[in-house]
Amino acid sequence: MNLLPLLATAGTSHDSDAVPAVLLALAFVTVCAKLAGELFLRLGQPSVLGELLVGIAAGNATLFGGPDLTALASGDTFTVLAELGAVLLLFHVGLESTPREMISVGGRAALVAVVGVVTPMLLGFGVGELLRPRESWMLHAFLGAMLAATSVGITARVLKDADALRKPFARIILGAAVIDDVLGLVVLAVVSGIIRAASLGSEVSAASLAGIVAKAVVFLVGALLFGSLLSPRVFRSALALHSRGVVLALSLGFCFLLSYLALLAGLAPIVGAFAAGLVLEDVHFEDHVKRGEPPLHESLEPLIALLVPVFFIRMGMMVDLRSFTSASVLGFATLLTAAAIVGKLACSLAAPAGTSPLTVGLGMMPRGEVGLIFAGIGAKLVFDGRPVVDSGTYAAAVFMVVATTMLTPPLLAWSIKRS
Amino acid sequence: MNLLPLLATAGTSHDSDAVPAVLLALAFVTVCAKLAGELFLRLGQPSVLGELLVGIAAGNATLFGGPDLTALASGDTFTVLAELGAVLLLFHVGLESTPREMISVGGRAALVAVVGVVTPMLLGFGVGELLRPRESWMLHAFLGAMLAATSVGITARVLKDADALRKPFARIILGAAVIDDVLGLVVLAVVSGIIRAASLGSEVSAASLAGIVAKAVVFLVGALLFGSLLSPRVFRSALALHSRGVVLALSLGFCFLLSYLALLAGLAPIVGAFAAGLVLEDVHFEDHVKRGEPPLHESLEPLIALLVPVFFIRMGMMVDLRSFTSASVLGFATLLTAAAIVGKLACSLAAPAGTSPLTVGLGMMPRGEVGLIFAGIGAKLVFDGRPVVDSGTYAAAVFMVVATTMLTPPLLAWSIKRS
Numbered sequence: 001m002n003l004l005p006l007l008a009t010a011g012t013s014h015d016s017d018a019v020p021a022v023l024l025a026l027a028f029v030t031v032c033a034k035l036a037g038e039l040f041l042r043l044g045q046p047s048v049l050g051e052l053l054v055g056i057a058a059g060n061a062t063l064f065g066g067p068d069l070t071a072l073a074s075g076d077t078f079t080v081l082a083e084l085g086a087v088l089l090l091f092h093v094g095l096e097s098t099p100r101e102m103i104s105v106g107g108r109a110a111l112v113a114v115v116g117v118v119t120p121m122l123l124g125f126g127v128g129e130l131l132r133p134r135e136s137w138m139l140h141a142f143l144g145a146m147l148a149a150t151s152v153g154i155t156a157r158v159l160k161d162a163d164a165l166r167k168p169f170a171r172i173i174l175g176a177a178v179i180d181d182v183l184g185l186v187v188l189a190v191v192s193g194i195i196r197a198a199s200l201g202s203e204v205s206a207a208s209l210a211g212i213v214a215k216a217v218v219f220l221v222g223a224l225l226f227g228s229l230l231s232p233r234v235f236r237s238a239l240a241l242h243s244r245g246v247v248l249a250l251s252l253g254f255c256f257l258l259s260y261l262a263l264l265a266g267l268a269p270i271v272g273a274f275a276a277g278l279v280l281e282d283v284h285f286e287d288h289v290k291r292g293e294p295p296l297h298e299s300l301e302p303l304i305a306l307l308v309p310v311f312f313i314r315m316g317m318m319v320d321l322r323s324f325t326s327a328s329v330l331g332f333a334t335l336l337t338a339a340a341i342v343g344k345l346a347c348s349l350a351a352p353a354g355t356s357p358l359t360v361g362l363g364m365m366p367r368g369e370v371g372l373i374f375a376g377i378g379a380k381l382v383f384d385g386r387p388v389v390d391s392g393t394y395a396a397a398v399f400m401v402v403a404t405t406m407l408t409p410p411l412l413a414w415s416i417k418r419s
Numbered sequence: 420m421n422l423l424p425l426l427a428t429a430g431t432s433h434d435s436d437a438v439p440a441v442l443l444a445l446a447f448v449t450v451c452a453k454l455a456g457e458l459f460l461r462l463g464q465p466s467v468l469g470e471l472l473v474g475i476a477a478g479n480a481t482l483f484g485g486p487d488l489t490a491l492a493s494g495d496t497f498t499v500l501a502e503l504g505a506v507l508l509l510f511h512v513g514l515e516s517t518p519r520e521m522i523s524v525g526g527r528a529a530l531v532a533v534v535g536v537v538t539p540m541l542l543g544f545g546v547g548e549l550l551r552p553r554e555s556w557m558l559h560a561f562l563g564a565m566l567a568a569t570s571v572g573i574t575a576r577v578l579k580d581a582d583a584l585r586k587p588f589a590r591i592i593l594g595a596a597v598i599d600d601v602l603g604l605v606v607l608a609v610v611s612g613i614i615r616a617a618s619l620g621s622e623v624s625a626a627s628l629a630g631i632v633a634k635a636v637v638f639l640v641g642a643l644l645f646g647s648l649l650s651p652r653v654f655r656s657a658l659a660l661h662s663r664g665v666v667l668a669l670s671l672g673f674c675f676l677l678s679y680l681a682l683l684a685g686l687a688p689i690v691g692a693f694a695a696g697l698v699l700e701d702v703h704f705e706d707h708v709k710r711g712e713p714p715l716h717e718s719l720e721p722l723i724a725l726l727v728p729v730f731f732i733r734m735g736m737m738v739d740l741r742s743f744t745s746a747s748v749l750g751f752a753t754l755l756t757a758a759a760i761v762g763k764l765a766c767s768l769a770a771p772a773g774t775s776p777l778t779v780g781l782g783m784m785p786r787g788e789v790g791l792i793f794a795g796i797g798a799k800l801v802f803d804g805r806p807v808v809d810s811g812t813y814a815a816a817v818f819m820v821v822a823t824t825m826l827t828p829p830l831l832a833w834s835i836k837r838s
Contacts, residue, residue: 018495019502020682026503027675034668038660076437077499083438084445243457245724252725253450260442269442294713299721305664306671306722 018077025072026081026310028058033309046409048157051309055316056402063321073317082314085307086153087273091255092300093156093174094277096165099224102175102278105168105352109175112350116176116364117183120147120343127339131332138195142381142388145191146374146397147340147367149184152177153270153311154366154405158412169355169419173363174274176347181271181370182216188374189266192381199383212266219265220275223258227279235280239287247288248299251280268370318372319402323395332392333399340400341365341407356419359412366408371401437496444491445500445729447477452728465828467576470728474735475821482740492736501733504726505572506692510674511719512575512593513696515584518643521594521697524587528594531769535595535783536602539566539762546758550751557614561800561807564610565793565816566759566786568603571596571689572730573785573824577831588774588838592782593693595766600690600789601635607793608685611800618802631685638684639694642677646698654699658706666707667718670699687789737791738821742814751811752818759819760784760826775838778831785827790820 036054037047062068072078102109121144128140155177159170189212231254238246255276262272280296289295324330344364348357375397378389389397455473456466481487491497521528540563547559574596578589608631650673657665674695681691699715708714743749767780794816797808808816 018499019688020679022499022503023506023675023679023682023688027672027679030668030675031672034662034665038662038665041662077496080437080441080496081499084441087442241457243453243460245720246453246457248721248724249449249453253446253453256442256446256449260439260446263439263442269438294717298713299724301664302667302718302721303725305667305718 018075021072021075022077022081025078026306029309029313030306033313046158046161046413048154048161048312049406049409051312052316052406055313056319056321057316058313059317059319060321069317073314078310078314081307082311083269085304085309085311086270087255087259088300088303089153089156089308089311090270090273091277092297092304093160093165094274095280095297095300097171097174097278098281099228099278101171105171105175108350108352109172110179112172112176112347112360112364113179113183115350116150116180116344116347117148117187119346120340121145121187123147123339123343124336127335131335136383138191138198138383139388141191142195142378143336143393145184145187146371146378147336147343147400148180148187149367149370149374150177150180150344150364151366151370151405152181152274154408155363155412157308157312158409159363162413162416164416169351169359169363172352172355172360176364178271178274180364181268182220184370184374185267186213186216188377192377195381195383195388215265216267219262219267220271223261223272223275224279227258227275231279244293247293247296251296254280315372315405319398323398326392326395329392329395333396336396337400337403340367340404344404356415359415359419362408362412362415366405367401371397371404375401437494440491440494441496441500444497445725448728448732449725452732465577465580465832467573467580467731468825468828470731471735471825474732475738475740476735477732478736478738479740488736492733497729497733500726501730502688504723504728504730505689506674506678507719507722508572508575508727508730509689509692510696511716511723512579512584513693514699514716514719516590516593516697517700518647518697520590524590524594527769527771528591529598531591531595531766531779531783532598532602534769535569535599535763535766536567536606538765539759540564540606542566542758542762543755546754550754555802557610557617557802558807560610561614561797562755562812564603564606565790565797566755566762566819567599567606568786568789568793569596569599569763569783570785570789570824571600571693573827574782574831576727576731577828578782581832581835583835588770588778588782591771591774591779595783597690597693599783600687601639603789604686605632605635607796611796614800614802614807634684635686638681638686639690642680642691642694643698646677646694650698663712666712666715670715673699734791734824738817742817745811745814748811748814752815755815756819756822759786759823763823775834778834778838781827781831781834784830785824786820790816790823794820
């Protein structure tokens, strides 16, 4: 008789079948991400590009006779680990700034963000009118919405690798990218709401649209205001405990809580994590560093080293190279990508004096996971009996996301070095 | 129209519904584990006891009118995070010893381990004969097998918190506990194999039993031998890269790989993680520390701070307090617990001179997650048309696991301080 199935159960040490796959995936991710990142650094490129390419190679391994890993990449546990990586990265990035510093660039960042949402939306709408003239204006608006959101993760990582997070242009870009994330999600919700209402033969109410916008604003203002007022007191009491690791535990708890609250407010968790990082300041923990414990941003590094590569490798794995074999898809993809790039480079026009306009424009360029989510939502959204985003549009959207995401690290790194 | 479901999808920033629950759970775990641990430290108790109690309170929150969190605790993502916590803890514990040190205590640890498997098996068998005389001897043997394995996680944590990992008795206990984990899994596989074969009317082959044992031995010997020979070379080449974080990345990769290979060999992943930790030594990374990077065991601390409490809180959450309302279950539970405790205290008789026998016996006492897995496997195993472990036996087994797990930290800490 065969005891192996039983042993396999006993061996997992728990009742989850996901454990072996995750262990193997993490072994692969930690080693390959480091080696690929190192290789790209030696080539003068940002290491995140190496991680994305490892992800694309892993996700398309079947093309080279390798195993099919797409089920792993889209599985719950790998997704959650990747999301935790994104949350910790944005928390770390937020720690580098203070709310005061962000507010001092806030007006200009908001201007950059609005340009970076409106221009790509108009251009995307135009591409739709040009190449898919027979389809409804609402589908063209959806195409535009897909181009609106900036993926702050890629840009944050390049700025961090270039040690440029405290530069004025970095604050403008990060502030604008976060505002873009918010605006993008609101635009997506509004456009999708209109399409859904139209396909049901009704109209979307102004009240529910206002509700979406209000929730997002309440979350952000509330998080920054209450966080700035309360966190120094909470952390001062906690430090009175004199317990090793209390700063890390409370900071992580605060980061996860705000990420969760951002979700409740209809925003991406990374927006909450960024807000948590903004609110916390090293000055709250001076006593703790004096006691010989590492400062918070140093304690976060091992967590980032484990989880952030999961996020970028997974992003690469979501790319299906076989989508790019059709000429019409390639043409559509090229035009959509051009619209996406030109649309965000327009942000350069709103860059303040003293910063490199090109750097600001390039920093706003990557769409990353946000563009992929938008495309995914469009694929599930039905209008006139067909999906709003059909398979050709989906492939073009993926191309646009990949191209803007892959082009940003080398171009942005080059532009930072130049200026 | 209602836009909330759409926004919720957009907000998760990915296609996984698990993200919000995990973010909220991690916020709760990191903060509550730290506060409860600190409270117990002030009461002179190990902090792990506080984490277990927080878990029990959370898992039974419905009894006090709170939410039902059992689905979260048994969900894939939370389980994987907990398992990663256990893997990292055992890796960290393994780092504190070298293979040479383990081999120097190996003979004595093996003796302690054998006593710690044989005595509880006999006592468990006796409890079965006494209280369930009408059932088959095979079911009594299963009861005995449930008492065999030591949960090295709890003991390792208490030893670590007491800063006693490098003491001779700690090596004896950890060595014996790891051997117990291996012996326990083998015993479980053998007993279950016999029961399955009997319920099919056939007999289990000696060859397949020998195969189980051989795989486990090959894994352990292979991991320690090849690891000890190869790891210094691999790490020396990697350090030539002069890349920040390369030691942490490669070490984590090695740890996850061996944990996965342990699973393939039919063992628990924590056994592989422990072997990985044993093989790696700080001396391989001296150059890296000279360069100003933190030593490996320090880099692991933030990872442990995030993930290990997930493991212990989840272990507490798996306990259902409502099982303990029946008098017959309580009687059975009391006797089984007594057998479990006396069976492992018998290890004291095998403790070498110069170590406190009581400390060695107490260190072998906790059953933790291994006992819960065994009970779970028994509940799924059918003999004569009934489950091998019925609901009463299951509740008694859970009580035994909880009692041995909860009693160990305070008693072991007290015994270490005394000796």
